[in-house]
Amino acid sequence: MRRIRGAAAAIGTVLLACGCGSTVASQGAAPTTPGAAAAPAAPVLSAANSVSEAGGTWASVPMGTVGPNLFWQLVRLPASGGHWTLETPPNVATSGAVILAGQQGQGAAGETLDVGIRPSLDLTFSPIVTTSNAGDAWSALAPEPGLANVPDALAAAPGGEMVALDKDQEVSELTSPGAANWSSLSSQHAVGATAAGRECGLTALTATAYTAGNMPLLGAACAKAGVAGIFAYSAGTWHLAGPALTGPLAGQRIQVLRLTRIGGTDAALLEAGSGPSAVLAAAWTSDSGSHWTVSSVLKLDSAQPTSASFGANGATGVTLSNGRGALIDGPHGSWQPLPALPPGKSVTLALPAGQAPEALAADGSVLTISRLAPGAARWTTAQVLKVPIEYGSSA
Amino acid sequence: MPGMNSGVTDNDPTVVAAFRAALAHQGIIALLIVGILAVVWVAIRERRQASGDGAAGLGAVGPVPAEAAGRQVLRIGFGLLWLLDGLLQAQPDMAVGLPSGVIQPTAETSPVWVQHLVNWAGTSWSYHPIQAAAATVWIQVGIGLWLLAARRGMLSRLAGVASLGWGLIVWVFGESFGGIFAPSLSWLTGAPGAALIYCAAGALLVLPERYWRTPRLGRAILAGLGAFMIGMAVLQAWPGRGFWQGSVNGGPGALVSSVQSMVTTPQPGFLSGLVSSFGSFARQDGFGVNLFAVIVMAALGAAFLTGRRRVIVPATWAFVVFCLADWILIEDLGFFGGLGTDPNNMIPVALVGVAGFFACTRVPEATPDAATAAAATPDGSGRGWVPRLAALQASLTRATFGTMASFSAIGVIVLGAAPLAAAQANPAASTVLAQSVDGPASTVVYPAPSFTLTDQRGQRVSLPSLRGKTILLTFLDPVCVSDCPLIAQEFRQAGQLLGASNKQVELVAVNLNPLYHQLSYIQTFDKQEGLASVPNWLYLTGSPATLTKLYAKYGVSSQTLPAGAMLGHSDIAFAIDKSGTIRQELDFNPGPGSTATQSSFASELASAATQTLRAS
Numbered sequence A: 001m002r003r004i005r006g007a008a009a010a011i012g013t014v015l016l017a018c019g020c021g022s023t024v025a026s027q028g029a030a031p032t033t034p035g036a037a038a039a040p041a042a043p044v045l046s047a048a049n050s051v052s053e054a055g056g057t058w059a060s061v062p063m064g065t066v067g068p069n070l071f072w073q074l075v076r077l078p079a080s081g082g083h084w085t086l087e088t089p090p091n092v093a094t095s096g097a098v099i100l101a102g103q104q105g106q107g108a109a110g111e112t113l114d115v116g117i118r119p120s121l122d123l124t125f126s127p128i129v130t131t132s133n134a135g136d137a138w139s140a141l142a143p144e145p146g147l148a149n150v151p152d153a154l155a156a157a158p159g160g161e162m163v164a165l166d167k168d169q170e171v172s173e174l175t176s177p178g179a180a181n182w183s184s185l186s187s188q189h190a191v192g193a194t195a196a197g198r199e200c201g202l203t204a205l206t207a208t209a210y211t212a213g214n215m216p217l218l219g220a221a222c223a224k225a226g227v228a229g230i231f232a233y234s235a236g237t238w239h240l241a242g243p244a245l246t247g248p249l250a251g252q253r254i255q256v257l258r259l260t261r262i263g264g265t266d267a268a269l270l271e272a273g274s275g276p277s278a279v280l281a282a283a284w285t286s287d288s289g290s291h292w293t294v295s296s297v298l299k300l301d302s303a304q305p306t307s308a309s310f311g312a313n314g315a316t317g318v319t320l321s322n323g324r325g326a327l328i329d330g331p332h333g334s335w336q337p338l339p340a341l342p343p344g345k346s347v348t349l350a351l352p353a354g355q356a357p358e359a360l361a362a363d364g365s366v367l368t369i370s371r372l373a374p375g376a377a378r379w380t381t382a383q384v385l386k387v388p389i390e391y392g393s394s395a
Numbered sequence B: 001m002p003g004m005n006s007g008v009t010d011n012d013p014t015v016v017a018a019f020r021a022a023l024a025h026q027g028i029i030a031l032l033i034v035g036i037l038a039v040v041w042v043a044i045r046e047r048r049q050a051s052g053d054g055a056a057g058l059g060a061v062g063p064v065p066a067e068a069a070g071r072q073v074l075r076i077g078f079g080l081l082w083l084l085d086g087l088l089q090a091q092p093d094m095a096v097g098l099p100s101g102v103i104q105p106t107a108e109t110s111p112v113w114v115q116h117l118v119n120w121a122g123t124s125w126s127y128h129p130i131q132a133a134a135a136t137v138w139i140q141v142g143i144g145l146w147l148l149a150a151r152r153g154m155l156s157r158l159a160g161v162a163s164l165g166w167g168l169i170v171w172v173f174g175e176s177f178g179g180i181f182a183p184s185l186s187w188l189t190g191a192p193g194a195a196l197i198y199c200a201a202g203a204l205l206v207l208p209e210r211y212w213r214t215p216r217l218g219r220a221i222l223a224g225l226g227a228f229m230i231g232m233a234v235l236q237a238w239p240g241r242g243f244w245q246g247s248v249n250g251g252p253g254a255l256v257s258s259v260q261s262m263v264t265t266p267q268p269g270f271l272s273g274l275v276s277s278f279g280s281f282a283r284q285d286g287f288g289v290n291l292f293a294v295i296v297m298a299a300l301g302a303a304f305l306t307g308r309r310r311v312i313v314p315a316t317w318a319f320v321v322f323c324l325a326d327w328i329l330i331e332d333l334g335f336f337g338g339l340g341t342d343p344n345n346m347i348p349v350a351l352v353g354v355a356g357f358f359a360c361t362r363v364p365e366a367t368p369d370a371a372t373a374a375a376a377t378p379d380g381s382g383r384g385w386v387p388r389l390a391a392l393q394a395s396l397t398r399a400t401f402g403t404m405a406s407f408s409a410i411g412v413i414v415l416g417a418a419p420l421a422a423a424q425a426n427p428a429a430s431t432v433l434a435q436s437v438d439g440p441a442s443t444v445v446y447p448a449p450s451f452t453l454t455d456q457r458g459q460r461v462s463l464p465s466l467r468g469k470t471i472l473l474t475f476l477d478p479v480c481v482s483d484c485p486l487i488a489q490e491f492r493q494a495g496q497l498l499g500a501s502n503k504q505v506e507l508v509a510v511n512l513n514p515l516y517h518q519l520s521y522i523q524t525f526d527k528q529e530g531l532a533s534v535p536n537w538l539y540l541t542g543s544p545a546t547l548t549k550l551y552a553k554y555g556v557s558s559q560t561l562p563a564g565a566m567l568g569h570s571d572i573a574f575a576i577d578k579s580g581t582i583r584q585e586l587d588f589n590p591g592p593g594s595t596a597t598q599s600s601f602a603s604e605l606a607s608a609a610t611q612t613l614r615a616s
Helices: A002-028 A188-193 A195-200 B013-050 B054-059 B069-088 B094-107 B112-127 B129-149 B153-174 B194-206 B209-213 B215-237 B254-263 B269-284 B286-306 B309-329 B346-361 B370-375 B385-398 B401-424 B432-438 B483-504 B519-529 B544-554 B595-615
Strands: A049-052 A056-064 A070-078 A098-102 A113-117 A126-131 A139-144 A154-156 A162-165 A170-174 A183-187 A202-210 A216-225 A230-234 A237-240 A253-262 A265-272 A279-285 A305-310 A316-320 A325-328 A336-338 A346-350 A358-363 A366-371 A380-386 B442-447 B452-454 B460-462 B470-476 B505-511 B537-540 B572-576 B581-587
Touching: A049 A098, A049 A253, A049 A346, A056 A098, A056 A346, A056 A358, A070 A098, A070 A358, A098 A154, A113 A154, A139 A170, A139 B519, A154 A202, A162 A202, A170 A216, A183 A188, A188 A195, A188 A202, A188 A216, A195 A216, A195 A230, A195 A237, A202 A253, A202 A265, A253 A305, A265 A305, A265 A316, A305 A346, A316 A346, A325 A346, B013 B094, B013 B129, B013 B401, B013 B432, B069 B129, B069 B153, B069 B194, B069 B209, B069 B215, B069 B346, B094 B112, B094 B129, B094 B153, B112 B129, B112 B153, B112 B595, B129 B153, B129 B401, B129 B432, B153 B194, B153 B401, B194 B346, B209 B215, B215 B286, B215 B346, B254 B269, B254 B286, B269 B286, B269 B309, B286 B309, B309 B346, B432 B595, B452 B544, B470 B483, B470 B595, B483 B505, B483 B519, B483 B537, B483 B595, B505 B544, B519 B537, B572 B595, B581 B595
Parallel strands: A049 A305, B470 B505, B505 B537
Antiparallel strands: A049 A056, A056 A070, A098 A113, A113 A126, A126 A139, A154 A162, A162 A170, A170 A183, A202 A216, A216 A230, A216 A253, A230 A237, A253 A265, A265 A279, A305 A316, A316 A325, A325 A336, A346 A358, A358 A366, A366 A380, B442 B581, B452 B460, B470 B572, B572 B581
């Protein structure tokens, strides 16, 4: 009998250890994201943005809901004014994002827009399409290996050459519009290994563009304080081509949020520092980076920039996570706070040439366009665009 | 858990019909097995009796001792439980619903390694849902009948082995180890899993009968049960596990949450009302309910550990009452809702308690063992087939109804297990999943519309140039984000399933998106899908005008949808024979796109190719 009781006690002990052990293990299992702390600083800016060309203003906005029911839309406002129209390229799901690349050259009168579709669901590469008639007809260019999720992942030169930043930090180029395939140009690793890359302490590539001389440009996040990570490609290697920073920007880590060409000017949006002390500054160059004009700083007051758009003459507008926004007219302007932005799940600014700024607020399948008249204290609804989204079509 | 869910709805009519048909067919075979064995048995007995051998054979084995009461309780109780479990497994939703509706929720709170293990089993089930569900029915019915029929001897002990073995499989894969590795482990809600108790009962039945002829086994059973109860009481009382609170942060506590989830299952109104009332009571006074449960569990455990008759008699009765109360008020009988597979842990554990009690208190008197008596009879060990046949006939003549019923039950188990084993040998999923999504393939006979297009290597390819080979043809959009990549994978898998026949088959896709007609798109699609190195894969494209005309010829729809949607198109596949005649049309919408449905579509495609090869 003693043996039986001993065995029973042992069984009980094992059961207890089993049960209690599992309980303690469960309670002690704190949620962790391995590797999160070591991840390089990555831009948080949405791919939503607008770009003004000679023929009109194009904007890319996320609509619908989430996942396969998120549908990015491309809308256009003619230069002559009027109404925004839906010009989303057909026959491809845009759940990943629509990346804009205007083929602007100095004094370009045409209106060729190249568009990259980010990968989504089971599609791992990026279809590229182009239109030269305001979206009436589209034709496909060679597919890109897979665009990064940044607004300047794709850039086009007036001749139709393109440079792209991939989701895996590779840089590809399309040497002519008719080329059958993209070729590898560089990568984060390769740029980081150059003298310029080491000077920057490159942690991530964030943008692509072309100089006025049609040489590829790359934007980046730098670990070294006071270095603006803008790299120009010439003579077979990458050189630092960003502005020399002074004042409050000099002692901060700089991240290039946007880098694009507007007419004959390259414009950049820089974020300096992080947290409550983070600031934004815009910078412009018309000579491929030899000389830059850097704006005053815009204090973010703990807000995050959510989208940034460029208009004619280098005008730059940003929206912030606190529902506010700010605008700078160009190299000779200063940051002006905007009234509280219209409500919407995603709000993007558009800066059409010669017209008042507009805010595109997307919510589900409704895009509300509001206009800020000169001197006005609030936005006025100018147009409501109901987008016929085909929910479930990608599932 | 990838693979666990086939994506097909639980009550899919195609699968349900196939499941019912399988059960009906196997049921008829089971009846035939029983009938044949019965006829053979009766015939031999009659013949032996007529020849004068029967008198000795039919009653000469001497007195057979009565089966111990405790063992009888276990054998009959668990026989009935297995029978009930088998019948519950025959519910229509079980074939598709068991992995996603039973196994997956059970494993969700368990550690990752348990989930991986269970996911493997769930995926295997999802690949062959009909065979797996039918096998489960027949194996469990067979074990139940076997336990009920085999009262004595080796056959009865082997029934215990079957209960132990199958119970272990169910406990690991079906119950995720009874949730013993999950944080919310509680005996009141099902721990350590009903199937583990079936295993314990099976192990007890395996013991030689002499163990049942002394009270020591009964005391050991009750002592083990007592230690288990005390362990469960401590676990129930352990702080921080949520059982002491009726509500936590406005939500239900651990016990109330379990009760409330049971109430949501379809069941008779009076029962849900009763359980719901108890849930409300437990929510209001969670501490009191848990305190009562902990005290009762600890007290019963201590009582069983004493081994004293005057203590264990009332303790056993109280234990049974407590189990029944828990079974009704907390576990809600356990088997309602269309996917209930057993009555949970309380009835089995109560049976073990009662068996232990009888094993302590009703010990049979020692009598000559039947085996000893049987040893005196001829065993046919002589040389030559004639004496062996005679011995076999003698054995059959002496065989009782229980013995013959046991063999019939074993036949039922084999009947269920054999098709499942055969199905598992096939790495591809059953075609029933594809047919449940899109219906069966249509058999047709008409000439395939001709085409001349360009393949992914830039070579011109025409339909006549492919004569002499069987063609599996489909239409794919190279920038499609969902269906087309799935279909491409199904084609690739179909080629692999065809084995040597694959050399006689061309896997052909035509570009379905005229905007993205360039070679670079189909090449990139091939690279994306791992098709670039498949030797008999052809992805064809042409000018937008050529492609659009071809869609019309094949009746394939292609529609531009607005606002960022991908191209709307039909999913279809054709099997074309060596002479260029379309033999089968397959609606090829890949449905949920699970690994099981993908494999199933690949099987269907391979089957279409094989049939077309044979027809031409």
